[in-house]
Amino acid sequence: MANSNNFAFDVHLDDLAFLLINRNVCKAAGKNCLFVDAGGNTCWETTEDFGARGGAGLHSRYVDACVGFSPSFTRALIFDFTDSIVPQTQTFFYVLQGNPNNFNWRDLRGKRIGFPTRWYTDPDCMARNADKIQGARLDSSQIVYYAQAADIYDALQRREIDAGFFTNELEDLASSLEVASDAITTCTTAGDALMIRKDNPISEWFNPALRTVLRSREYREICKDVDDYYNTFLTGRSSEFVCLGY
Structure with missing residues (x-):
């Protein structure tokens, strides 16, 4: 565990959240934050054999916190979370353009679904929709995990799966x-945050500092820059995707 002023964070989120924490929140709290891209299963992992579980790096205190992890029902059993850094994302079923196989998300009986590993969009999340989706509790033969999210597209092309299930992140x-x-809302309870061990008191300084930053002029300037970027490169998106209360 780092000392009272030095913290190591694993980072995998977009540049806005990284900038928000690195330049603003840690500075406002008077903390020295070291950011590392630990990769792999440092924070969280999901496998066909063992399902979803906490990553070895966070359990062993290799990092103090993992940036950009949403509080899911499963994760909350193992770890704690700070206040959200970005708004809550949405989860959908995705198919090839035009839905050539006429996939019906309301009936998953006999369908194979692709999931990206290490994400909260897992079969447990899907199963919570059994009241509106037939066959929502998938058999193991219907579940396919992909280490690289982009592999889901190729799997759909090969008809290895009928649909992908993942977040719009x-x-x-x-x-x-x-x-x-429709949007599936049973995967998370809030937006991406810092995921921490339950015995880690980071929230005591991080949450107040975050609230200070969200009220700052610099934060509004960051969000304005994001809007300009989206208007130029990602038509149809806005800073509402990554900015809180902007």
Whole structure:
């Protein structure tokens, strides 16, 4: 565990959240934050054999916190979370453009679904929709995990799966496919945050500092820059995707 002023964070989120924490929140709290891209299963992992579980790096205190992890029902059993850094994302079923196989998300009986590993969009999340989706509790033979989210697109092309199930945070993949369902809201309880061990008191200084930053002029300037970027490169998106209360 780092000392009272030095903290190591694993980072995998977009540049806005990184900038928010690195330049603003840690500075406002008077903390020295070291950011590392630990990769792999440092924070969280999901496998066909063992399902979803906490990553070895966070359990062993290799990092103090993992940036950009949403509080899911499963994760909350193992770890704690700070206040959200970005708004809550949405989860959908995705298919090839035009839905050539006529996938019906309301009936998953006999369907194979692709999931990206290490994400909260897992079979447990899907199963919580059994009241409105037939066959929502998938058999193991219907579940296929992909280490690289982009592999879901190839799997759909090969008809290895009938649909992918993932968050709109994976925007490059989502933009190449077609949304085939209503938004699924049972995967997370809030937006991406810092995921921490339950014995780690980071929230005591992080949350007040975050609230200070969200009220700052600099934060509004960051969000304005994001709007300008989206208007130029990602038509149809806005800073509402990554900015809180802007």
